[in-house]
Amino acid sequence: MLAEAIDTTGENPRYIPGRALHPDLRATSDIEEAVAGADAVVMGVPSHGFRDTLRRLRPHVDERTPIVSLAKGLEASTRKRMTEVVADELPGRPVGVLTGPNLAKEILAGHAAAAVLAMAPADLRIAEKLQGVFCAGDFRVYTNTDVVGAEIAGATKNVIALAAGIADGLGAGDNTRAALITRGLAEVTRLGVALGGDLLTFAGLAGIGDLVATCVSSQSRNRHVGECLGRGQSVAEIVASMDQVAEGVKSAPVVASLARSQGVDMPITEAVRAVIEDGRPAAAAYRALLDRPPTSETRP
Numbered sequence: 001m002l003a004e005a006i007d008t009t010g011e012n013p014r015y016i017p018g019r020a021l022h023p024d025l026r027a028t029s030d031i032e033e034a035v036a037g038a039d040a041v042v043m044g045v046p047s048h049g050f051r052d053t054l055r056r057l058r059p060h061v062d063e064r065t066p067i068v069s070l071a072k073g074l075e076a077s078t079r080k081r082m083t084e085v086v087a088d089e090l091p092g093r094p095v096g097v098l099t100g101p102n103l104a105k106e107i108l109a110g111h112a113a114a115a116v117l118a119m120a121p122a123d124l125r126i127a128e129k130l131q132g133v134f135c136a137g138d139f140r141v142y143t144n145t146d147v148v149g150a151e152i153a154g155a156t157k158n159v160i161a162l163a164a165g166i167a168d169g170l171g172a173g174d175n176t177r178a179a180l181i182t183r184g185l186a187e188v189t190r191l192g193v194a195l196g197g198d199l200l201t202f203a204g205l206a207g208i209g210d211l212v213a214t215c216v217s218s219q220s221r222n223r224h225v226g227e228c229l230g231r232g233q234s235v236a237e238i239v240a241s242m243d244q245v246a247e248g249v250k251s252a253p254v255v256a257s258l259a260r261s262q263g264v265d266m267p268i269t270e271a272v273r274a275v276i277e278d279g280r281p282a283a284a285a286y287r288a289l290l291d292r293p294p295t296s297e298t299r300p
Contacts, residue, residue, distance in 0.1 A: 043068065043082070045070075066119075073155050074155050075254075081148070081152070099116055101212065113138065114139070116141070117131055117144070153192060156255050158222045161226060162252065164215035166230040167230065252269065
């Protein structure tokens, strides 16, 4: 069992082999043991398993215990953000999201990194207490009261990273990557603001910060999947070869559907959705984006 291996070796041999974890960290596969009596619960669970995990831990969590999501995705069946899922399953608890450009291997290596903890204005005092818990060494945590913006930024940037990876797989250069990141940010921001997010959030760590890291890093799973798609592999082949989740694969159809429901134009997202969901060749989707009629950069 992975939990037993973590406790025995002091590292995660499956996902981050060779990297020592904090000596005080303890792992368990018993959900009651993990959360009972906890001062806060941090949910590092992919979006597709988020609700089920909440239901399993619900009997063991105090009604005042804050719940913090690390997931960067949307629930496929409902298009809900993870804090909305928490509100469904554990109503009344303070809830927030910790997000930003946080590649795990770099953090474990001790490199400086920063994140955003977003909680509602009414829970700001709790956020400030948790901020002190999450800050450690060169890992800095900022607070934000824009939960909607922070979550939408985290969920949608994975889709743009798939597009950046596709361009890389097709042999495009740095100019293309920069254009995709910039136009991708415009899409992400349009959707986030339409849903009630704050424009400034998308200019911060949860927005452009996370987007850049995910689109350019060789450690990014979503960029890796996109690159494989650009080289002609199928989604099924790529997913079968990975032991970790690339949230963008599941998020692309959901984000595209959400954008259509809000009347928000997201051409890059729609192109990625067509590759993931319809099996459209990556090269054809890429060409279609370049063949779109030119428009104003600043008008919605």
